[in-house]
Amino acid sequence: MLPRRLALNLVAALVVSASLPACTANPDNSGPLPGAEGLVNAAEGALEELASVAFEFRLTGAVPGLQVREVEGVADRGRGPNGSATGEADAQLLTERVRYSFVVEGNTLSLTEQDGTTVRRPVPADYAPARLLDPATGIRQLLAEATNLTTETREELDDIETYRIGGELRHEVVSALLPGVHDDVDVKFWIADGSHRLMRVWVQVPPRKKNEGATQLELALTRHNAVEVRPSDPSAGRR
Numbered sequence: 001m002l003p004r005r006l007a008l009n010l011v012a013a014l015v016v017s018a019s020l021p022a023c024t025a026n027p028d029n030s031g032p033l034p035g036a037e038g039l040v041n042a043a044e045g046a047l048e049e050l051a052s053v054a055f056e057f058r059l060t061g062a063v064p065g066l067q068v069r070e071v072e073g074v075a076d077r078g079r080g081p082n083g084s085a086t087g088e089a090d091a092q093l094l095t096e097r098v099r100y101s102f103v104v105e106g107n108t109l110s111l112t113e114q115d116g117t118t119v120r121r122p123v124p125a126d127y128a129p130a131r132l133l134d135p136a137t138g139i140r141q142l143l144a145e146a147t148n149l150t151t152e153t154r155e156e157l158d159d160i161e162t163y164r165i166g167g168e169l170r171h172e173v174v175s176a177l178l179p180g181v182h183d184d185v186d187v188k189f190w191i192a193d194g195s196h197r198l199m200r201v202w203v204q205v206p207p208r209k210k211n212e213g214a215t216q217l218e219l220a221l222t223r224h225n226a227v228e229v230r231p232s233d234p235s236a237g238r239r
Helices: 004-012 036-047 139-145 171-175
Strands: 023-025 052-060 068-076 084-093 096-105 108-113 118-122 147-157 160-169 185-192 198-205 215-222
Touching (some): 036 147, 036 160, 036 198, 139 171, 139 185, 139 198, 147 185
Antiparallel strands (some): 023 147, 084 096, 096 108, 108 118, 160 185, 185 198, 198 215
16 A cells, blocks of 8 residues: 555655756856856746646655655646646655656546556645646745855756756745755756756755765756646656
C-alpha cells in the first residue's frame, strides 16, 4: 500500500526533477553582466506565458518528510480545471528504493508500481499542476520572493546561453511548497539569454545538525510550451 504522504511528496516535487542539463561556463565572461533584478523580472514575465513544460527534479540529501528523490515528466496547466501531468518518479521508502509511473488528472494522482499495481490519491488544490504553473503562484513565487540577487556568470545549458543568478529565499517561501524546509536557503536561477525563460533552479538547504551535509534540490525546465500531456497513458512522461 502506497502511503498518502508519498502522493503529496510527488506532486510537491513538480515545483522544486534523472540527469539535469549539462552546464558549462562560457569562457568569455570578461564583458559586463546584465543586472540580476532585470533578468529575474524578465523571467517572471516569461513564466506568465508558460502553459506546459518538461521537468526533471533531483534531491541530494534529505528533507524531513520528503520521500521523493527523482521525478521526470511533463506538466500542463491548461488541460482541465486543475491541469495535468505524467511521468516517472523514484522514492525512498524506508530501506527500499522504488520507482513509479504517475498521472495527475483532475483531482486524482495515480501511482503505478513496476508490478502494475496502481493506487489513486486525491491531489490537494495547492499542489495541482494548474496552480504550480499559474502566473501568480508556484514556480514564479521563487523568482518573485528571491532577495540579494547577483548575476554571477554566463553559462551554457545544452547549447542554450544562460545567466546564472545567485540569491536567497526566506524559509517561509520554500516551506509553503516543501513543508520540511525550516531555514532560509541559498538559491540559483539559470535564465536564458534573449527569451528569458527559466531553465534551471538550484536550492541549497543548510544542514540541520553540525555533522550533516547540506541538502540540494535541483529543477530543470525544458521544452517550454512544446509538450503534450496525455493523462490516459502513464508512460507519456517517459523520454
